[in-house]
Amino acid sequence: MINSHILSQPFELIEPHTIEEAMKWMANYGGKAKFMAGGTDLLVRMKMGKVFPEVIINLTKIPALRYLIIEHGLRIGVLTTFRQIEKNELIQKQYTALYEAARAVTSTQIKIMGTLGGNLCHGSPAADSAPPLIAFGAVVKAFKGDQERNIPLENFFTGPRQTVLKQEDLMAEIQVPEPKARTGSAFVKLGRVSADLAKVSVAVVIEREQDVCKDCKIVMGSVAAIPYRAKVAEAILKGKKFTEGLVEKACLQASEEIKPITDLRSTAGYRKEVSKILVRDTIGLAWKRAG
Numbered sequence: 001m002i003n004s005h006i007l008s009q010p011f012e013l014i015e016p017h018t019i020e021e022a023m024k025w026m027a028n029y030g031g032k033a034k035f036m037a038g039g040t041d042l043l044v045r046m047k048m049g050k051v052f053p054e055v056i057i058n059l060t061k062i063p064a065l066r067y068l069i070i071e072h073g074l075r076i077g078v079l080t081t082f083r084q085i086e087k088n089e090l091i092q093k094q095y096t097a098l099y100e101a102a103r104a105v106t107s108t109q110i111k112i113m114g115t116l117g118g119n120l121c122h123g124s125p126a127a128d129s130a131p132p133l134i135a136f137g138a139v140v141k142a143f144k145g146d147q148e149r150n151i152p153l154e155n156f157f158t159g160p161r162q163t164v165l166k167q168e169d170l171m172a173e174i175q176v177p178e179p180k181a182r183t184g185s186a187f188v189k190l191g192r193v194s195a196d197l198a199k200v201s202v203a204v205v206i207e208r209e210q211d212v213c214k215d216c217k218i219v220m221g222s223v224a225a226i227p228y229r230a231k232v233a234e235a236i237l238k239g240k241k242f243t244e245g246l247v248e249k250a251c252l253q254a255s256e257e258i259k260p261i262t263d264l265r266s267t268a269g270y271r272k273e274v275s276k277i278l279v280r281d282t283i284g285l286a287w288k289r290a291g
């Protein structure tokens with residue numbers, strides 16, 4: 001019987017200390033094994049009887065995956081936790097939308113255990129780190145055996161709980177370019193209660209030149225099968241004088257573009273309606289910060 005409090009299935013636990021060792025174990029066990037970081041998604045899915053790995057390869061003993069370097073952009077080792085992001089003053093200042101996403105994660109326990117790599121690899125359309133990272137133009141570095149590839153995060157998600165990574169691929173790093181001068185960002189999340197996954201979330205990054213919106217990215221969570229970039233709405237603002245009327249147009253367009261579903265957190269109709277307000281508020285915040 002399914003009981004989300006009990007981990008009843010047997011599994012072998014392997015704890016490598018290097019990336020090479022982790023990849024070797026994964027190659028040995030193939031489809032029977034799964035990587036684990038904080039375990040806050042994986043263990044819940046095991047307890048609920050949704051996945052049955054015979055082997056868990058715990059990544060948390062690999063120091064080469066745990067770092068946060070801020071130097072002409074961000075280099076985030078995948079084991080970096082939401083708590084580390086939230087506590088970093090430079091991220092708070094320069095990558096405000098990412099800081100706000102980490103702050104919006106439900107509880108201190110999850111912030112301490114949950115990693116950015118796990119959040120992205122789980123592939124949820126509600127993943128809080130995805131909209132700001134996509135809006136900032138993040139690229140992820142992944143390994144398949146000894147081959148390395150760089151994937152723009154915008155092309156990473158392929159469906160609910162699906163990404164371009166295969167079972168044996170390891171995500172190692174998230175790279176985020178340095179924002180240009182006069183850039184502001186914001187992340188706003190609406191849940192049923194404050195400690196909940198998003199009904200809808202919005203991240204906006206705006207580059208401003210006096211009263212003109214030079215560039216703009218609008219990325220939304222929980223409104224489609226994957227984190228969704230509202231490109232038509234962005235085009236309404238890009239290169240134009242920033243006015244209330246234009247923002248209103250962009251919000252309506254964003255709400256038109258998205259394809260939300262009805263699930264236990266919200267209805268598709270509510271998600272569409274509330275998106276108009278959330279997108280407007282998030283654009284307003286990012287614009288103000290860019291100034």
Ligand SMILES: Cc1cc2nc3c(=O)[nH]c(=O)nc-3n(C[C@H](O)[C@H](O)[C@H](O)COP(=O)(O)OP(=O)(O)OC[C@H]3O[C@@H](n4cnc5c(N)ncnc54)[C@H](O)[C@@H]3O)c2cc1C
Pocket residue numbers: 034035036037038039040041042043044059078104105106107110113114115116117118119120121122126127128129165169170171172196197
């Ligand atoms: C009570 C509760 C509240 C939550 N609240 C939020 C919330 O507010 N916002 C939010 O976004 N999420 C939330 N989550 C979901 C979860 O905590 C996050 O997605 C978290 O970031 C997952 O990270 P992790 O390190 O625990 O991942 P894990 O559970 O260890 O892994 C998740 C998946 O990614 C794979 N994986 C992990 N690391 C790698 C890697 N380096 N390379 C390849 N594959 C990898 C694993 O095999 C697994 O399939 C919540 C979960 C719980 C249980």
